[in-house]
Amino acid sequence: MSTFHLEIVTPTRVYDEGEVAYVRCPGIDGLFGVMANHTKSVFALTVGEIKIIRENEEPRYFATSGGYAEVTGRKVQLLLESAERSDEINVERAKEAIQRAKDRLSQKQKIDVTRAESSLQRALNRLRVAQR
Amino acid sequence: MSNLKDIRHRIGSVKNIQKVTRAMKMVAAAKLRRAQMNMEQARPYAHRINEVLTHLLPAIDRSLNRLLEVREPEKVGFVVITADRGLCAGFNTNIIRRATEILKPYKKDDTQLICVGRKGLNHFRSRGYNVIGQYIGFWRELNFGHAISIVEQITDLYLKHDLDKVFLIYNEFKNVIQQKVITQTFLPLVLTEDLVEEGKVDFGEYLFEPSEEQIVNSLVPRHLNIQMWQALLESNAAEQAARMTAMGNATENASEMISDLTLEYNKARQAAITKELLDIVGGAEALVHAQG
Numbered sequence: 001m002s003t004f005h006l007e008i009v010t011p012t013r014v015y016d017e018g019e020v021a022y023v024r025c026p027g028i029d030g031l032f033g034v035m036a037n038h039t040k041s042v043f044a045l046t047v048g049e050i051k052i053i054r055e056n057e058e059p060r061y062f063a064t065s066g067g068y069a070e071v072t073g074r075k076v077q078l079l080l081e082s083a084e085r086s087d088e089i090n091v092e093r094a095k096e097a098i099q100r101a102k103d104r105l106s107q108k109q110k111i112d113v114t115r116a117e118s119s120l121q122r123a124l125n126r127l128r129v130a131q132r
Numbered sequence: 133m134s135n136l137k138d139i140r141h142r143i144g145s146v147k148n149i150q151k152v153t154r155a156m157k158m159v160a161a162a163k164l165r166r167a168q169m170n171m172e173q174a175r176p177y178a179h180r181i182n183e184v185l186t187h188l189l190p191a192i193d194r195s196l197n198r199l200l201e202v203r204e205p206e207k208v209g210f211v212v213i214t215a216d217r218g219l220c221a222g223f224n225t226n227i228i229r230r231a232t233e234i235l236k237p238y239k240k241d242d243t244q245l246i247c248v249g250r251k252g253l254n255h256f257r258s259r260g261y262n263v264i265g266q267y268i269g270f271w272r273e274l275n276f277g278h279a280i281s282i283v284e285q286i287t288d289l290y291l292k293h294d295l296d297k298v299f300l301i302y303n304e305f306k307n308v309i310q311q312k313v314i315t316q317t318f319l320p321l322v323l324t325e326d327l328v329e330e331g332k333v334d335f336g337e338y339l340f341e342p343s344e345e346q347i348v349n350s351l352v353p354r355h356l357n358i359q360m361w362q363a364l365l366e367s368n369a370a371e372q373a374a375r376m377t378a379m380g381n382a383t384e385n386a387s388e389m390i391s392d393l394t395l396e397y398n399k400a401r402q403a404a405i406t407k408e409l410l411d412i413v414g415g416a417e418a419l420v421h422a423q424g
Contacts, residue, residue: 011177011358029342041339042188042347068351070184079180 001055002036008050008062008078015062015083022053023076025069034071043069045080047121049129061086063129065122089130097123136404139397143390150386156219157379164308164372171305171365178362185355188348189323191338196348198291199356202320205297209244209264209286210235211318211360213302213367214252216271220375223303223311224251230313231301235261244295248282248364264289274368279361287356290319302363303370309377311370318359321352 006017024033026048050062067080101120104111194200212231214224231252235243246265247253257263265285270278289295300318303311317324340347 009177009180012173014176027341028346032341039339040336041341042184042351043341044347044350068184068347070187072187077180077184079177079184 003055004034004036004038004073005075006052006078007076008080008083010067010080010083013083015085017052017060020052020054022051023078024049024051025078026050026064026066034069034076037073038071038076040073041069041071043071045069045078047118047125049125049132050078050083061129061132063089063126065125084126084129086129086132089126091127091130094123094126094130098127136397136400139393139400143393143397146386146389146393150383150390153379153382153386157376157383160372160376160379164369164376167365167369167372168305171362171369174362174365178358181351181355181358185321185351186323188338188351189321191336192344192348196345197352199287199319199352200321200348202322203293203296207242207244207294207296208238209246209289209295209298211246211248211282211286211298211300211302212252212256213300213363214247214249215367215371216250216268218251219378220371221378221381223371223374224249224255226311226313227301227303228252228255230315231256234299234301234315244289246282246285249367271368271371274364276357276361279364280357283353283356283360286319287353295319300360300363302367303374304366305370305373308373311374314363314366316359316363318356321355 001021003019003021006020006023008015008017022033022035024031025043026046028044028046031048032043044066045064045068046066048064050064052060052062054060062083062085064078064080064084065082067078070077070079098120101116101123104116105113105120192200194202210231212227214227218224228251231245240261244262244264245256246267247256247263248267249271250268253263253266253268265282267278267282286295286298290298297320298318300314300316302314302316304314306312
């Protein structure tokens with residue numbers, strides 16, 4: 001199977017994933033997958049899960065809160081606002097964040113609803129990916 | 133010959149100064165560690181965003197976002213990033229010198245300055261430049277919000293046609309003993325010729341998902357914020373490094389001065405003792421002669 005180079009870059013860290021066979025990302029309009037020799041493209045990503053497949057290996061998962069993917073034939077760069085590998089996610093913290101966001105949303109006071117909702121989405125996503 | 137008391141005084145004051153410079157060096161070293169870490173963490177992301185934008189620039193339709201407009205540069209803006217404080221060798225003066233150089237070909241009325249850091253602000257305001265923005269006293273609690281507010285002011289002016297071109301001048305952290313003054317065209321977003329020559333620009337077509345417009349409208353502002361943020365992080369780390377080195381040198385120089393002065397002091401002391409001995413011996417001799 002032909003492979004391509006995958007790199008995940010966030011403002012705090014770089015994950016060099018090396019040669020991979022397939023990556024699935026959460027695009028704004030839905031999930032999409034990339035394999036080697038994909039046409040040159042740029043995707044906008046949203047909150048969700050990134051799945052990476054290497055030959056003869058278990059798939060790997062990352063939780064992200066969105067960003068961009070630049071795809072060129074032999075290389076894919078994911079420029080993400082945040083990314084956490086499934087085994088690095090702090091489940092306790094994700095649960096706390098979910099609780100916090102829910103509490104805030106249940107208050108009837110004036111709050112930034114979009115902000116609370118998106119932080120809830122991010123936390124739920126982290127939890128989901130952690131349980132992979 | 134200076135008298136003993138004077139020399140003692142000078143040694144004392146040099147020692148006091150040395151205490152101050154040594155303390156400043158240590159404070160800068162502690163701050164540097166954090167600043168350098170923050171800067172190095174953020175670097176790859178900032179460079180990659182810049183790279184992606186560079187790749188896309190030839191492919192995208194510039195009419196999609198007004199920030200991509202390229203106009204005749206009549207009104208030019210300068211973002212000058214210095215420190216709030218001095219005692220960091222050439223850190224501030226290098227920036228001010230470079231900024232002055234670039235400002236020279238323009239008429240003062242056509243230029244507007246945004247000063248980040250008190251040193252640059254004081255310099256340019258007192259010389260009658262149009263300072264339209266000032267961001268001072270925030271280095272200690274530097275965060276992404278600062279970059280965003282600076283960029284907001286710039287893009288606002290750019291969209292209102294109050295600025296046609298914006299330069300960014302800051303110190304890049306090369307290593308602990310070296311800073312590099314960087315002049316960067318912040319707006320309009322254009323490809324630099326050296327990039328084109330190096331073959332880093334690939335004039336191919338791109339596929340955009342969900343749409344070219346959405347990508348451009350989110351990527352361009354994000355790119356500007358990130359580049360500004362990186363410039364602030366670089367400058368902050370470079371400042372601490374410059375101060376640490378400068379204060380290290382000052383401490384060493386003080387040591388040298390103290391040992392020179394101590395030598396002089398001892399010589400003077402010896403000379404005084406010798407003189408006293410001569411007096412005593414001379415007196416004793418005289419007495420012997422008188423008795424004899």
